[in-house]
Amino acid sequence: MSLTPEEVKKIAFLARLAIKEESIEQYSEDLSGILHLVDQMDAANVEDIEPMAHPQDAMQRLRKDEVTEINQREKLMENAPATENGLFLVPKVLD
Amino acid sequence: MDNQMINKSLAELSVGLQSGKFSSVELTQFYLDRIASHDSELNAFITVTAEQALATAKTADEKIASGSASGLTGIPLAHKDIFCTDGVKTSAGSKMLDNFIAPYNATVVEKLKSISMPMLGKTNMDEFAMGSSNENSYYGAVKNPWDLDRVPGGSSGGSAAAVAAKLAPIATGTDTGGSIRQPASLTGITGIKPTYGRVSRYGMIAYASSLDQGGVFASSAADSALLLEAMSGFDAKDSTSVDIPVPDYSTTLNDSLQGLKIGLPKEYFEEGLNSEVAKVIEAAVEEYKKLGAEIIEVSLPNTHLAIPAYYVIAPAEASSNLSRFDGVRYGYRCEDPVDLTDMYMRSRGDAFGREVKRRIMTGTYALSAGYYDAYYLKAQKIRRLISEDFQKVFEKVDVIMGPVAPETAFKIGEKSDDPISMYLSDIYTIALNLAGLPGMSVPAGFANNMPVGLQIIGNAFTEGKMLNVAHQYQQATDWHKQTPSKYAVSEGEK
Numbered sequence: 001m002s003l004t005p006e007e008v009k010k011i012a013f014l015a016r017l018a019i020k021e022e023s024i025e026q027y028s029e030d031l032s033g034i035l036h037l038v039d040q041m042d043a044a045n046v047e048d049i050e051p052m053a054h055p056q057d058a059m060q061r062l063r064k065d066e067v068t069e070i071n072q073r074e075k076l077m078e079n080a081p082a083t084e085n086g087l088f089l090v091p092k093v094l095d
Numbered sequence: 096m097d098n099q100m101i102n103k104s105l106a107e108l109s110v111g112l113q114s115g116k117f118s119s120v121e122l123t124q125f126y127l128d129r130i131a132s133h134d135s136e137l138n139a140f141i142t143v144t145a146e147q148a149l150a151t152a153k154t155a156d157e158k159i160a161s162g163s164a165s166g167l168t169g170i171p172l173a174h175k176d177i178f179c180t181d182g183v184k185t186s187a188g189s190k191m192l193d194n195f196i197a198p199y200n201a202t203v204v205e206k207l208k209s210i211s212m213p214m215l216g217k218t219n220m221d222e223f224a225m226g227s228s229n230e231n232s233y234y235g236a237v238k239n240p241w242d243l244d245r246v247p248g249g250s251s252g253g254s255a256a257a258v259a260a261k262l263a264p265i266a267t268g269t270d271t272g273g274s275i276r277q278p279a280s281l282t283g284i285t286g287i288k289p290t291y292g293r294v295s296r297y298g299m300i301a302y303a304s305s306l307d308q309g310g311v312f313a314s315s316a317a318d319s320a321l322l323l324e325a326m327s328g329f330d331a332k333d334s335t336s337v338d339i340p341v342p343d344y345s346t347t348l349n350d351s352l353q354g355l356k357i358g359l360p361k362e363y364f365e366e367g368l369n370s371e372v373a374k375v376i377e378a379a380v381e382e383y384k385k386l387g388a389e390i391i392e393v394s395l396p397n398t399h400l401a402i403p404a405y406y407v408i409a410p411a412e413a414s415s416n417l418s419r420f421d422g423v424r425y426g427y428r429c430e431d432p433v434d435l436t437d438m439y440m441r442s443r444g445d446a447f448g449r450e451v452k453r454r455i456m457t458g459t460y461a462l463s464a465g466y467y468d469a470y471y472l473k474a475q476k477i478r479r480l481i482s483e484d485f486q487k488v489f490e491k492v493d494v495i496m497g498p499v500a501p502e503t504a505f506k507i508g509e510k511s512d513d514p515i516s517m518y519l520s521d522i523y524t525i526a527l528n529l530a531g532l533p534g535m536s537v538p539a540g541f542a543n544n545m546p547v548g549l550q551i552i553g554n555a556f557t558e559g560k561m562l563n564v565a566h567q568y569q570q571a572t573d574w575h576k577q578t579p580s581k582y583a584v585s586e587g588e589k
Contacts, residue, residue: 003460014463016421027456030453033515044473046476050476051476051478054335054531055530056291060334079424081426088424093434
């Protein structure tokens with residue numbers, strides 16, 4: 001499987017990654033190489049094999065729906081690039 | 096403080112501290128001084144936390160004086176910069192988190208802090224743990240203490256270099272596809288990646304959540320046993336943590352290996368393995384025969400599918416995990432975004448390095464509409480085949496052995512333009528992560544003057560047996576006692 005520069009642009013947009021125009025060709029080559037490696041999976045016969053999502057096939061553990069975290073709003077917001085009145089600031093979403 | 100300190104085991108350091116021969120403040124300052132003298136050339140640390148380390152050391156000395164200390168109290172360590180540390184920059188080797196001050200401690204960090212092990216600093220790593228050479232760090236490549244022109248391996252290259260050069264007595268790391276075992280092998284130290292679920296992932300910045308596991312870099316199996324025990328255990332904050340009691344790993348270290356059954360997978364000795372590395376591994380196996388072990392040839396027939404399956408599963412999980420970096424709540428935000436999409440795209444585009452972008456895009460593609468069955472589902476089925484291979488072999492043997500890496504440390508820059516060739520160097524380590532099994536790297540000799548690690552693979556939750564197997568080898572050999580001459584202190588020297 002190879003990826004064209006057009007496909008790379010589409011994937012980069014899906015992943016919300018700005019890629020410089022001059023780098024597209026290189027990514028297309030690199031990603032095609034990775035997919036080529038991945039294509040070696042085609043040799044495997046996996047009919048009737050149950051997919052394995054967790055190494056111990058463990059189920060998701062459930063807990064009681066109780067508050068266990070304390071409110072650390074101010075501390076947690078210290079890492080935000082922009083805030084105002086305890087809210088995260090982002091560029092205008094609606095006109 | 097005596098320079099001989101660097102040759103002491105954790106147990107010996109503990110005796111020194113408890114008997115009042117030296118204090119934790121002195122010991123911690125001694126290591127901070129070594130970091131100050133040597134790290135400018137090794138680049139093993141992203142952040143050195145001298146002040147916090149000395150404050151913890153002071154608390155440790157008080158605990159020792161009042162008799163409320165545990166065996167590791169007062170012994171300094173280094174954490175890979177992937178573990179969140181409250182109030183301290185936690186970068187994951189990325190420009191994205193260059194300004195991130197973690198607001199809480201990872202469970203591993205908290206556990207070791209609670210017994211007052213001073214944290215010397217946060218170690219360098221491949222960005223978001225993606226890499227096998229430590230060249231993918233925003234903070235620059237780490238150098239291999241055995242040869243400064245060579246890589247220390249990755250992704251936990253900083254922790255490996257720090258322990259190998261004795262800038263820290265012990266360090267933590269994480270392993271998603273070999274990131275503890277391969278750097279331990281390339282720098283000549285002991286590394287253990289425990290069973291998936293053994294060590295809490297809470298506060299460990301996620302790369303591929305079904306594969307990531309924290310572990311230890313140390314100078315010996317005996318040292319590893321002590322730290323692994325202290326950092327292991329069930330954690331309600333990690334939904335995949337396993338609720339099985341943690342054994343006292345130190346009590347079984349001296350068990351006899353008489354009658355131990357060692358499996359050698361033929362696929363690990365085929366084409367691609369450097370012949371000098373193969374000789375070292377064969378010599379180590381001979382040593383095990385002398386210790387009473389029985390050698391059995393086994394087969395892991397789906398080994399060749401491990402790398403292809405990994406490069407679907409890990410990137411897919413990474414593309415999902417790393418979507419949290421959006422420039423809103425933490426991390427890098429681009430200058431003057433015009434709208435939300437522009438902010439997401441340029442923040443992520445500017446702040447993620449090339450390898451991280453490659454993997455996010457690979458994962459995004461594999462998970463995109465119409466491709467899920469062909470890629471992710473198929474890879475998960477292969478994952479089961481690989482796991483079943485191991486289980487069949489463990490019906491016949493106690494441990495599996497082989498090389499960790501097909502060759503010794505390569506030159507910085509040698510593979511950095513060729514991602515595929517870099518990926519292929521993880522051929523012997525990746526399958527374990529897919530199967531969730533524990534693995535170790537134990538120094539077994541040198542090839543072309545660079546260290547070679549022997550890999551010991553155990554069945555799930557048999558870390559105690561593996562540490563015993565490694566320790567017995569280290570009682571019979573002294574490969575683990577070799578230190579690069581530049582950083583070594585010979586006996587009698589002050």
